[in-house]
Amino acid sequence: MENYRKFLLLLALSVLIGFVSVLFVLVWVFKWREGLGWDGGAAEFNWHPVLAVTGFIFIQGIAIVVYRLPWTWRCSKPMMKSIHAGLNALAFTLMVISAVAVFDFHNAKNIPDMYSLHSWIGLLVVILHSIQLLLGVCIYLLPSAPAFIRTAAMPLHVYSGIFIFGAAVATALMGITEKLIFSLKDPPYKNSPPEAVFVNMLGLFIVVYGALILWMVTRPQWKRPGEQTSATRESAANEEDSTMAENGAFGNANVEHGGDTRKRNLKVDEMGQRSTM
Amino acid sequence: MENYRKFLLLLALSVLIGFVSVLFVLVWVFKWREGLGWDGGAAEFNWHPVLAVTGFIFIQGIAIVVYRLPWTWRCSKPMMKSIHAGLNALAFTLMVISAVAVFDFHNAKNIPDMYSLHSWIGLLVVILHSIQLLLGVCIYLLPSAPAFIRTAAMPLHVYSGIFIFGAAVATALMGITEKLIFSLKDPPYKNSPPEAVFVNMLGLFIVVYGALILWMVTRPQWKRPGEQTSATRESAANEEDSTMAENGAFGNANVEHGGDTRKRNLKVDEMGQRSTM
Numbered sequence: 001m002e003n004y005r006k007f008l009l010l011l012a013l014s015v016l017i018g019f020v021s022v023l024f025v026l027v028w029v030f031k032w033r034e035g036l037g038w039d040g041g042a043a044e045f046n047w048h049p050v051l052a053v054t055g056f057i058f059i060q061g062i063a064i065v066v067y068r069l070p071w072t073w074r075c076s077k078p079m080m081k082s083i084h085a086g087l088n089a090l091a092f093t094l095m096v097i098s099a100v101a102v103f104d105f106h107n108a109k110n111i112p113d114m115y116s117l118h119s120w121i122g123l124l125v126v127i128l129h130s131i132q133l134l135l136g137v138c139i140y141l142l143p144s145a146p147a148f149i150r151t152a153a154m155p156l157h158v159y160s161g162i163f164i165f166g167a168a169v170a171t172a173l174m175g176i177t178e179k180l181i182f183s184l185k186d187p188p189y190k191n192s193p194p195e196a197v198f199v200n201m202l203g204l205f206i207v208v209y210g211a212l213i214l215w216m217v218t219r220p221q222w223k224r225p226g227e228q229t230s231a232t233r234e235s236a237a238n239e240e241d242s243t244m245a246e247n248g249a250f251g252n253a254n255v256e257h258g259g260d261t262r263k264r265n266l267k268v269d270e271m272g273q274r275s276t277m
Numbered sequence: 278m279e280n281y282r283k284f285l286l287l288l289a290l291s292v293l294i295g296f297v298s299v300l301f302v303l304v305w306v307f308k309w310r311e312g313l314g315w316d317g318g319a320a321e322f323n324w325h326p327v328l329a330v331t332g333f334i335f336i337q338g339i340a341i342v343v344y345r346l347p348w349t350w351r352c353s354k355p356m357m358k359s360i361h362a363g364l365n366a367l368a369f370t371l372m373v374i375s376a377v378a379v380f381d382f383h384n385a386k387n388i389p390d391m392y393s394l395h396s397w398i399g400l401l402v403v404i405l406h407s408i409q410l411l412l413g414v415c416i417y418l419l420p421s422a423p424a425f426i427r428t429a430a431m432p433l434h435v436y437s438g439i440f441i442f443g444a445a446v447a448t449a450l451m452g453i454t455e456k457l458i459f460s461l462k463d464p465p466y467k468n469s470p471p472e473a474v475f476v477n478m479l480g481l482f483i484v485v486y487g488a489l490i491l492w493m494v495t496r497p498q499w500k501r502p503g504e505q506t507s508a509t510r511e512s513a514a515n516e517e518d519s520t521m522a523e524n525g526a527f528g529n530a531n532v533e534h535g536g537d538t539r540k541r542n543l544k545v546d547e548m549g550q551r552s553t554m
Binding site: 112 | 480
């Protein structure tokens with residue numbers, strides 16, 4: 001219980017920092033830039049940071065830890081997979097709109113597309129996320145994939161999810177850097193006007209949010225309990241994906257944690273908290 | 278054996294990409310910028326990207342995976358800890374010289390220090406790395422720390438090491454973005470002159486290098502075998518740090534992997550490859 005108090009405290013802190021990040025990006029575009037609009041101008045560009053931070057940072061982060069929320073352990077695994085995929089699909093949709101806004105803005109202003117390192121890595125991350133989403137749905141959500149493929153693909157699925165999230169954070173930091181240099185002219189970025197300090201703080205919040213999500217998703221003790229007890233484990237090979245898909249520990253998706261997991265499973269069974277056994 | 282062929286292939290690929298990154302940063306400063314010097318001018322600034330990429334990206338990456346190189350498993354654990362700490366100390370030293378170069382350059386040119394997000398996160402990463410190095414030496418290298426502290430601190434040590442490395446990669450990408458915007462004027466960055474494309478490729482190589490290091494260090498099957506067999510495991514509590522310190526899997530530092538680890542340990546014992554038993 002003490003252990004879960006820590007988890008819930010960190011979860012509350014990361015949701016708070018995620019909200020503050022979204023709030024900061026909104027304050028930035030409304031207080032110092034031209035607000036939001038869809039007219040090919042600066043107000044349309046502003047959807048880019050707003051939707052990227054909301055979708056590809058905040059929502060993607062929540063999608064990564066959603067299996068670990070203790071109150072979701074009562075929900076069935078297919079439902080949790082749908083929520084995980086749904087949140088990622090929402091993040092992807094917001095990111096695509098965010099990208100359209102910036103391409104539209106570039107076209108209207110005759111600015112070339114895809115010249116910066118931010119755009120190169122950003123496009124790469126969006127493509128990787130779309131592949132991850134498509135393969136994730138085909139392998140884990142649809143019932144057609146054989147168990148051995150689900151098992152074999154899980155370490156890569158977990159690693160890719162965390163890598164894509166980390167790369168999205170890095171891309172956001174490059175985007176903030178670019179935008180502040182381009183838009184702050186009088187006084188310039190190097191004179192640290194209030195907007196520069198405020199948006200640098202947004203960058204720091206994004207890093208702290210990323211660090212908290214990565215900490216929470218890589219603690220083995222906070223994994224969603226397995227779908228089977230030790231007694232039924234070996235005979236349920238075709239259910240293997242159930243224990244794999246929930247494993248958020250970076251790179252340890254195909255490792256059984258022996259007695260610890262079994263004890264937790266039995267404890268949860270005793271408490272009658274499980275609906276998917 | 279097949280498994281280690283894969284590891285060695287990935288290791289060779291990451292060393293190659295790491296070398297190419299260092300080569301690219303050198304070509305950048307010698308072909309398009311003012312080369313290297315220590316005169317308060319642009320040539321002094323250029324030590325900043327050269328030493329940061331060499332030390333805080335390439336060498337820090339190697340320090341992270343050094344326990345996993347199969348030919349080091351013959352070496353004693355204290356020697357491997359010293360090499361791990363030594364590589365990190367070298368990375369830190371190069372990073373400090375790199376930072377001095379940029380502060381010197383700013384002073385000579387009357388450019389303010391520490392105004393950009395790159396500098397904020399960069400300084401944070403250097404401070405975190407120095408704390409990690411200091412605590413790492415005190416807890417794992419000096420013989421004075423009790424075993425329970427070594428065990429308790431290991432998950433945080435592993436997580437922090439990987440987080441600091443990832444943040445260093447993100448900081449390098451921000452630095453590249455800044456430098457290209459500031460230094461490319463005619464033609465500007467947005468017109469994609471050869472220097473821009475070349476240095477964007479350097480950024481991509483750094484990301485790929487980071488991704489490979491993170492993949493290698495988070496595969497449980499490539500961990501250095503434990504320091505004890507199952508028969509002696511429970512009676513050797515004061516040696517616990519030996520199995521902990523080698524665990525590079527993100528966040529699973531305090532998890533025993535049951536049968537798999539034991540089988541590997543026994544196999545290594547049979548092969549007579551161990552010097553620290």
